[in-house]
Amino acid sequence: MSTKFDYQAAAQNVLNTEIAGLTQLSQYFNDDFDRACDTILANKHGKVVVMGMGKSGHIGNKIAATLASTGTSAFFVHPGEAAHGDLGMIAPDDIVLAISNSGESLEILSLFPVLKRLNSKIISMTGKPNSNMAKLADIHLCIAVPHEACPIELAPTSSTTATLVMGDALAMALMQARGFTAEDFALSHPGGALGRKLLLKLENIMHTGTEVPKVKADALIKDALIEISEKGLGMTAIVDDADKILGIFTDGDLRRLLDKRIDIHCTVIGDVMSKNPRYASPSLLAVEGLNMMQERSITALLLCENDKLVGALNMHDLLKAGVM
Structure with a gap:
């Protein structure tokens, strides 16, 4: 053998x-x-x-x-x-x-x-x-x-x-x-994971224009829910006439609201919104936006420029872009 x-x-x-x-x-x-x-x-x-x-x-x-x-x-x-x-x-x-x-x-x-x-x-x-x-x-x-x-x-x-x-x-x-530098390296590797992290900005993937969910403070809660459902980002911004951000209302806020048995057909969103929400600049790197969202345990982010709402995105957008 x-x-x-x-x-x-x-x-x-x-x-x-x-x-x-x-x-x-x-x-x-x-x-x-x-x-x-x-x-x-x-x-x-x-x-x-x-x-x-x-x-x-x-x-x-x-x-x-x-x-x-x-x-x-x-x-x-x-x-x-x-x-x-x-x-x-x-x-x-x-x-x-x-x-x-x-x-x-x-x-x-x-x-x-x-x-x-x-x-x-x-x-x-x-x-x-x-x-x-x-x-x-x-x-x-x-x-x-x-x-x-x-x-x-x-x-x-x-x-x-x-x-x-x-x-x-x-x-x-x-x-x-x-x-x-790593930034120089990313310029020659735009399709790779490093390139996405070092080159991709929030403005490259954010929703803009009519895709951004927003309502006025005097809108009824039921109208805000329709806006959330239609735009599909799991939240809506609450803005004034100049599109300045006053607050935010999310799916999570809705669940907490239902526990309080508030009538969504006659209560305005301004009374129940989360005031002074965290927002970011569109020029922020996407990976920094991701870090901000993870640190605050939030799933959506409003984007503001010159005190005006210009865009929005959620975790799914970052996932789709390959940032996470």
């Missing part, structure tokens, strides 16, 4: 080997790393063009995406496609980040003469400091690792992990040097 293979031991060996490779990587955060950061940071008009073949290309794609989303304009160009027309995407002000563990990628090396003629700065990222790519580049970032995690030392594993970490280190160092 055959012995069951120890998958966990194999996995642990991969982890240990890659950790050892990353531990060694810290020595390469040196003067060359500083020069690479300074060169990219000083380049105000060009972009970072990332290149790599095979697995290095996959990692390069991710590095380019990370740079682009953290304040450094960047994109990926496949070296093979570059040799057949895509090289036209690279401008003289651009900086080329060329990735190859061996440092001998023919597809990339064949582009060096053209890149030199374009006066493009070249930063190479290789595991071989004596390779042609390392020697021909303006700046070299070493990503050498002791061993691949592959047991036959063929599949790129530790080396690609080291490449990814070096790329992340480059992007994060540049991000901090630029003073890139």
